[in-house]
Amino acid sequence: MTSVITPPAALAPYPSIDGVGVATIAFVPRSEFHPVVAALKADGFEMAADLCAVDYLTFPTRALPEGVVGERFEVVLNLLSMSKRQRVRLRVQVPAADPVVDSLYDLYPGTEAMEREAFDLLGVRFAGHPDLSRILLPEEWEGHPLRKDYGIGRVPVQFKSTPGPR
């Protein structure tokens, strides 16, 4: 299938790049993330296929389109339209000083676990999430392991009330 994919109208004002693969990739400012996703949902993107976050601490020189200021964190949302057979990828820049993004939970309840995972592993918070607790790690875990400054092998593995050596 080589048909040219028309990007959704809701993404027209935002810079985009030609990426690898078939998805339309757009960079949406953090403040407009939620309304744009709402517009895309109304436009026929029925499913939030995937949501994850990336820590670009050690790779700040990544390719970004004109007018987008790269921040430390990026929240990546993959939306899927079954009616149009089309995918859209939104990349949202999230500064390290205030890593908060609006939760998409009221639009796509299926992002609930994905947002918890992004919070758990990267420490990006989602405003409006009903239960932003750790999902993969124990609840008393300290730090966010997928951050690039999380020392591998530096911190001993923490377990709840491990009995000491006899």
Next chain:
Amino acid sequence: MDETKNVTAVERPLWPTEETSEGSQELFERSKTSPEELGREVGAVLRLPEGPIIDPTQIDIERSDDETMIINMGPQHPSTHGVLRLMLELDGEVVLRTKPIIGYLHTGMEKQAEDLAFIQGSTNVTRMDYLAPLYQELAFSLATEALLGVEIPARATYIRMLMTELNRISSHLMWMATNGMDMGSTSMMIYGFREREMILSFFEKTTGVRMNHNYIRPGGVAADLPDGWEDDVEVICNTVETRSYEYDQLLTGQTIFRQRMEGIGNLTAEEALALSVTGPLLRSTGVPWDLRRTMPYCAYDAVDFDVIVGTYGDNFDRYSIRLNEIRESVKIVRQLLAAMPRGDYRVQNAKVTPPPRGRIDQSMEALIHHFKVFTEGFTVPEGEVYVAVESPRGELGCYIASDGGSKPYRLHMRGPSFVNLQALPLLMRGGLLSDAVAVISSVDPVMGEVDR
């Protein structure tokens, strides 16, 4: 006890504690739960136009704790398919709220992937969904190849399709076996494992190992199919097809089995879409969404097969879908058997593929390439990509961000079971505790992939 006592070698880093403490993951009594969270747990978030809309503020928060009981199921429970822990709020025998608590198998594979070169990556990702390992390798390889811009030979594509379809059969057979076990049919357990063993033997012959193959790699597959593979595959197809009709006799028409499956764990299409549910769960609600058909990868647009959909979205639909998908996969495998092209099984690009062992002794250049590929690996151009394949459990996505080095800057796998588990509270709600096991089984979670 003193939490810091194990930390001796280095100073414990100072994490801002308010940032990392977000409270407990467990299910609490209604009086201790916020209205928003309670609303989520009873399904109020699905504000569907035609469905009953539950206002979170109208939920009976004050319901006395004496009337309901919160029990814990798992993580060490034979029917939780691994280490899934559920907390259930019960009113007598009726399940009111459910909360899956996961993470007992979390091993930080996404973090490990950042420290493994692309050539080592498929060894890592294959351990996620241990019942369908070839799908992880496929998604990872397709994503890497998309970033590399490498076109792989037709034979490699067909071998990948053949192996993954056999893997789908073996994964669904495993599901039939464990589902039979959960329903009390021990004979189905034995039969499912018997047929699966045949496929695993073929995998062992081809890839060298029964599970966690590391067979599909960026650039093609690790080895060509063994001599006489046509006969093996033919035997597998014939046996599995014949026996799939024996399962019909054993289970499909059996009254007790049907009574325990029909009308249990209902899901509607709107709920499935809102919860991002994919795979047999989504298709059981009547949505004909199969990535092999709707967004073809590999050469799935060249083979003929049916997408099986259900009507009612209940356990029995999901059982029928998986049983019929076994037959469809047999159909695909037969077509691949007839159409298997000749040629190379991996791309002849010395920067990506290590040279054959024999050439190393003769060619200095081959030796250099061999050394480079196995020491530092090949570099992948800067960029990011999301590739999705249809695994036996749903949409398996692989997101790779590359910084131009030989290791992925970030690797994220979208595990279908991880997302599908979110439907569990909805499927369980209002059902009986004795059906809980059937519902967990019909979601088919593989905890290795859920926890990664």
